[in-house]
Amino acid sequence: MQFANSLITLTTDFGCDSPYVASMKAAIFAVHDEARVIDVTHSIPPQDIARGALVLAEVTPQFPPGTLHVAVIDPGVGTARAIVYAEIGRQRYVCPDNGLLSRLAAKNEPTRIRAVANPTYWHHPVSATFHGRDVMAPVAAHLSRGLAPEHLGPAQSDLVRIAWPEAHILPGNIVGEVESVDSFGNLVTNISAEQLAGVPTEETTRIVCGEHETFGIFRTYDDQPAMTLIALIGSSGKLELALVGDSAAAMLGEGVGSEVSIVW
Amino acid sequence: MQFANSLITLTTDFGCDSPYVASMKAAIFAVHDEARVIDVTHSIPPQDIARGALVLAEVTPQFPPGTLHVAVIDPGVGTARAIVYAEIGRQRYVCPDNGLLSRLAAKNEPTRIRAVANPTYWHHPVSATFHGRDVMAPVAAHLSRGLAPEHLGPAQSDLVRIAWPEAHILPGNIVGEVESVDSFGNLVTNISAEQLAGVPTEETTRIVCGEHETFGIFRTYDDQPAMTLIALIGSSGKLELALVGDSAAAMLGEGVGSEVSIVW
Amino acid sequence: MQFANSLITLTTDFGCDSPYVASMKAAIFAVHDEARVIDVTHSIPPQDIARGALVLAEVTPQFPPGTLHVAVIDPGVGTARAIVYAEIGRQRYVCPDNGLLSRLAAKNEPTRIRAVANPTYWHHPVSATFHGRDVMAPVAAHLSRGLAPEHLGPAQSDLVRIAWPEAHILPGNIVGEVESVDSFGNLVTNISAEQLAGVPTEETTRIVCGEHETFGIFRTYDDQPAMTLIALIGSSGKLELALVGDSAAAMLGEGVGSEVSIVW
Numbered sequence: 001m002q003f004a005n006s007l008i009t010l011t012t013d014f015g016c017d018s019p020y021v022a023s024m025k026a027a028i029f030a031v032h033d034e035a036r037v038i039d040v041t042h043s044i045p046p047q048d049i050a051r052g053a054l055v056l057a058e059v060t061p062q063f064p065p066g067t068l069h070v071a072v073i074d075p076g077v078g079t080a081r082a083i084v085y086a087e088i089g090r091q092r093y094v095c096p097d098n099g100l101l102s103r104l105a106a107k108n109e110p111t112r113i114r115a116v117a118n119p120t121y122w123h124h125p126v127s128a129t130f131h132g133r134d135v136m137a138p139v140a141a142h143l144s145r146g147l148a149p150e151h152l153g154p155a156q157s158d159l160v161r162i163a164w165p166e167a168h169i170l171p172g173n174i175v176g177e178v179e180s181v182d183s184f185g186n187l188v189t190n191i192s193a194e195q196l197a198g199v200p201t202e203e204t205t206r207i208v209c210g211e212h213e214t215f216g217i218f219r220t221y222d223d224q225p226a227m228t229l230i231a232l233i234g235s236s237g238k239l240e241l242a243l244v245g246d247s248a249a250a251m252l253g254e255g256v257g258s259e260v261s262i263v264w
Numbered sequence: 265m266q267f268a269n270s271l272i273t274l275t276t277d278f279g280c281d282s283p284y285v286a287s288m289k290a291a292i293f294a295v296h297d298e299a300r301v302i303d304v305t306h307s308i309p310p311q312d313i314a315r316g317a318l319v320l321a322e323v324t325p326q327f328p329p330g331t332l333h334v335a336v337i338d339p340g341v342g343t344a345r346a347i348v349y350a351e352i353g354r355q356r357y358v359c360p361d362n363g364l365l366s367r368l369a370a371k372n373e374p375t376r377i378r379a380v381a382n383p384t385y386w387h388h389p390v391s392a393t394f395h396g397r398d399v400m401a402p403v404a405a406h407l408s409r410g411l412a413p414e415h416l417g418p419a420q421s422d423l424v425r426i427a428w429p430e431a432h433i434l435p436g437n438i439v440g441e442v443e444s445v446d447s448f449g450n451l452v453t454n455i456s457a458e459q460l461a462g463v464p465t466e467e468t469t470r471i472v473c474g475e476h477e478t479f480g481i482f483r484t485y486d487d488q489p490a491m492t493l494i495a496l497i498g499s500s501g502k503l504e505l506a507l508v509g510d511s512a513a514a515m516l517g518e519g520v521g522s523e524v525s526i527v528w
Numbered sequence: 529m530q531f532a533n534s535l536i537t538l539t540t541d542f543g544c545d546s547p548y549v550a551s552m553k554a555a556i557f558a559v560h561d562e563a564r565v566i567d568v569t570h571s572i573p574p575q576d577i578a579r580g581a582l583v584l585a586e587v588t589p590q591f592p593p594g595t596l597h598v599a600v601i602d603p604g605v606g607t608a609r610a611i612v613y614a615e616i617g618r619q620r621y622v623c624p625d626n627g628l629l630s631r632l633a634a635k636n637e638p639t640r641i642r643a644v645a646n647p648t649y650w651h652h653p654v655s656a657t658f659h660g661r662d663v664m665a666p667v668a669a670h671l672s673r674g675l676a677p678e679h680l681g682p683a684q685s686d687l688v689r690i691a692w693p694e695a696h697i698l699p700g701n702i703v704g705e706v707e708s709v710d711s712f713g714n715l716v717t718n719i720s721a722e723q724l725a726g727v728p729t730e731e732t733t734r735i736v737c738g739e740h741e742t743f744g745i746f747r748t749y750d751d752q753p754a755m756t757l758i759a760l761i762g763s764s765g766k767l768e769l770a771l772v773g774d775s776a777a778a779m780l781g782e783g784v785g786s787e788v789s790i791v792w
Contacts, residue, residue: 015711078748183279220342235394447543484606
């Protein structure tokens, strides 16, 4: 892995435009004035570790090798939950060890994990309620300046892993669910392009979500007339349900957790 | 035009704080690690090309010469709609050729237009649904590194143009409409300071919006008591209706498309 | 104070993701292409100077020495209200002289104040309604390039100060109020850790907010079962009321200005 990279990304549940994010940036610049900080999102629903894990898995692998990703969805802040440093693929992560890296680690085993335990690189006094600012931000800043990860704390053999709903693949039938809803109201499922490899894209294939159905798997949002419900493979490589020119989530009344089945 | 500029701005309809924006930034940094990325806004209403064209025209000309502006309001993503590179004034643009540059081009004819057609500078595999990440972001990053635009694709003679409502100027009477509403609730019209050049600012001039009226054209938001409806020339050089200390849009129940007339 | 710092932060009431913010950034880069601009927040409620003053006091002192903080909550834009440059602690500020620096200045007397009166460093023509873009942004950019503050305008002996509610400390009893609500719905009071120094943290201490009460002062958000109302010292060193795993503001129906009393 190449470590000469001053990029640090932030993913939190602090809320869009929260001054808490600016406090983390201040803590980073206080240690490493040349760092470059990029927001992934701060709109993870409060304390929703599963959603944070999903966004990290979809967005962070695309950054240049060695980028440091700090994720603060941390309902257990100040308690005995650990903070970890991990290298996964060509990326580096600093976050609470609460499952946030589960989805990344499921695709790609971590090649190095260290506990973040050495207070030398923290901001003091350390508050009991904001380790994003007082521990994770300064640690990431030190790493981006070149600190070797072995100084952070002892090696650790694994990460906390959380499960998430997987699609069920049967002959002629796949049952999955909506995993996220994007800002266009597209219903993004947990059914991947790989899982759909043998499924015909013709109109003989029926996709059902709640009381709604559509036939065939299309290529673009514009392949059918306005207000038509269509299924397609979205940009994250997963089956989506979209309403041409409008919000499928709003019009169908469906959302995260809604069952989606494919029959052919 | 001076091209030694590593600034890239982003204007999209992805929604405030969307992880899709972070994916575009990752795609930029993957090509040009030294790029500097600035958000114009990601709150363009979904697929609202007219609103995107307006924001681009108001904000982007103020950036340093040679800045690259990437705009992704792209209802036709993945279809036959083209992607273009254009130079307008001292700025550079990469966006779908769907009218997004209409308002800029109406003020200032483009001096160079190229189709973005050469896949050499794209991120592969190219998804059918996210050309912002897979085509426009990497192309902008290559340009900001110094790639000559002629490598992008063939020269093109014009851009797709869309119309928008223009104010009607009559003797003693101008009829326009609300073109946008800002976050303070000010109703910004399509009536420009130039069009108002001969209109008296005294209280003999009457401004009407729906069932509401106000007299005279003021200079600042603070020229009348709180909760007074006033007309003034706003910071984008257009007539605005404002409610002193509150939201005109909320209190008047008016918004984009509401007719505004001036009589004197 | 060390001035070799290209960081400029922005705090405004323009609304999250407003294109007006991008206009300020364009104005900064037009003067100083190497500036680095960080958003503190743009979600200050419109024209809420008191809230702006609070956020500036909590976030800006953490930045590297010499960072320039531009704050635009400016209901009097275009009127006779002044614009100031001030040095407070190791930070530098450019903002309307309307009380925005009151809370910072109460903790730490300004060491230098200049009126921003010399139009040489402004963007012309200066609009009557957007001095953030036309005056404050370019002035900050010039300062970050090394302009000596004495060129901005005459020295000034003091700043406009506004008052804010202070907690009342009595023997066995403190009465304060909710000063802000964060994005988790935590009710942050104006009662500081210093003011609580002699107060027992045991359950003999009773904290009351409206019709709700809780006993004892805890250390973390996770010290009690889900949906329990707890009091703790938050990351800004103030007493907070939090609902474990949920929003105290939403569940209690309390907000800014609600009385909070402590009895022991």
